[in-house]
Amino acid sequence: MSDQDLAKAAKRVILTTERIIPNEKIRQNPEATFIPFWCVDAVIEVPYGSYPGNMPYEYFSDEEYLKKWLNLEKDPAEFKKFFKKQILDTKNFYEYLDMNGGIERMIKLRAIEHLTDKK
Amino acid sequence: MADYNPMELMICVAARNLEDGATVVVGTGAPCAAAMLAQKTHSPNLTVMFEAGGVAPILPAMPISVGDSRTFHKAIMASSMPEIMETCQRGMVDYTFLGGAQIDMYGNINSTMIGNDHAKPKVRFPGSGGANDLASLCWRTMMMTPQDAKRFTEKINFITSPGYLTGGNSRYEAGLPKGTGPYRIITNMAIMGFEETSKRMKVLNVNPGYSRKDIQDNCGFELFWADKITDTDPPHADELRILRDEVDPHRYIIGR
Numbered sequence: 001m002s003d004q005d006l007a008k009a010a011k012r013v014i015l016t017t018e019r020i021i022p023n024e025k026i027r028q029n030p031e032a033t034f035i036p037f038w039c040v041d042a043v044i045e046v047p048y049g050s051y052p053g054n055m056p057y058e059y060f061s062d063e064e065y066l067k068k069w070l071n072l073e074k075d076p077a078e079f080k081k082f083f084k085k086q087i088l089d090t091k092n093f094y095e096y097l098d099m100n101g102g103i104e105r106m107i108k109l110r111a112i113e114h115l116t117d118k119k
Numbered sequence: 120m121a122d123y124n125p126m127e128l129m130i131c132v133a134a135r136n137l138e139d140g141a142t143v144v145v146g147t148g149a150p151c152a153a154a155m156l157a158q159k160t161h162s163p164n165l166t167v168m169f170e171a172g173g174v175a176p177i178l179p180a181m182p183i184s185v186g187d188s189r190t191f192h193k194a195i196m197a198s199s200m201p202e203i204m205e206t207c208q209r210g211m212v213d214y215t216f217l218g219g220a221q222i223d224m225y226g227n228i229n230s231t232m233i234g235n236d237h238a239k240p241k242v243r244f245p246g247s248g249g250a251n252d253l254a255s256l257c258w259r260t261m262m263m264t265p266q267d268a269k270r271f272t273e274k275i276n277f278i279t280s281p282g283y284l285t286g287g288n289s290r291y292e293a294g295l296p297k298g299t300g301p302y303r304i305i306t307n308m309a310i311m312g313f314e315e316t317s318k319r320m321k322v323l324n325v326n327p328g329y330s331r332k333d334i335q336d337n338c339g340f341e342l343f344w345a346d347k348i349t350d351t352d353p354p355h356a357d358e359l360r361i362l363r364d365e366v367d368p369h370r371y372i373i374g375r
Binding site for chain 2: 001003063113115
């Protein structure tokens with residue numbers, strides 16, 4: 001997308017990542033780096049952090065969940081309830097993830113991303 | 120009875136307009152289906168690009184969004200939105216497809232809002248997205264759309280994507296690249312192009328099952344007509360087979 005441009009244009013960048021890797025690995029593949037450290041203010045390791053969105057090469061978007069979300073948005077009162085329960089009242093990201101199928105769901109989305117889902 | 124539906128007809132017609140070796144920026148949905156169909160029929164070397172950065176993917180399945188990982192599956196490049204738009208600006212992209220809620224006789228498209236007050240629209244759509252850039256910079260813009268007199272209207276509420284603006288040379292006088300502009304409007308009833316000097320919308324082909332009267336009655340402005348109007352060549356059996364079995368087997372786009 002336009003992540004590298006957004007990162008360079010932003011005053012503050014908070015980066016979440018599937019996994020933090022050794023600096024040595026970055027140095028083995030310098031051509032793969034798009035966002036240099038001076039653009040980044042904070043880094044947080046959040047596995048599955050793109051859920052319910054798509055993380056290329058890791059897991060696909062949760063289309064069933066997103067469809068439900070979009071339908072709920074048609075009714076502002078219902079959506080408010082949904083948003084409070086799912087986002088505002090959850091302790092952290094993992095409680096949110098568990099509420100929506102947790103690791104079992106992620107394995108399924110990983111299979112869809114890797115085109116290994118035989119359904 | 121026809122053994123295809125209007126969406127299948129529009130996709131087949133759109134695909135035929137994408138010649139081998141051309142480049143096209145598509146969104147998801149019908150335009151992507153048309154590009155995939157063209158690749159699997161007469162245009163194996165069609166370069167498909169997505170506005171979020173995917174270039175020439177080997178599409179394993181219909182992408183759901185313009186940025187999902189399908190759009191750069193086995194691609195030659197996973198680039199970025201600025202990279203794609205700059206490629207359009209350099210004049211490297213032949214075709215694009217746009218959609219919209221309203222279109223006028225000069226091919227200006229509204230995908231932003233319905234209403235008279237921009238600050239308080241009656242309906243707000245997700246446009247522009249990348250639509251304005253693509254309509255401004257690709258050589259030929261096409262549209263696939265159902266046709267009715269509300270959608271094809273004399274005065275659109277907002278110009279999201281410039282067509283030929285007020286006709287004649289106005290698009291180029293406004294600074295857009297000379298030779299670019301709307302090319303084909305493919306509806307359930309007809310296929311339109313644009314008259315060379317006035318840049319008014321002009322009917323070229325009539326789809327099976329529709330009359331000239333149907334087409335004019337379902338358009339809010341006066342259409343021009345080509346000197347020689349021919350019937351649209353309906354979808355061929357092999358096009359339909361590939362569209363149904365390979366391009367959209369779950370019938371997400373062509374419907375059930």
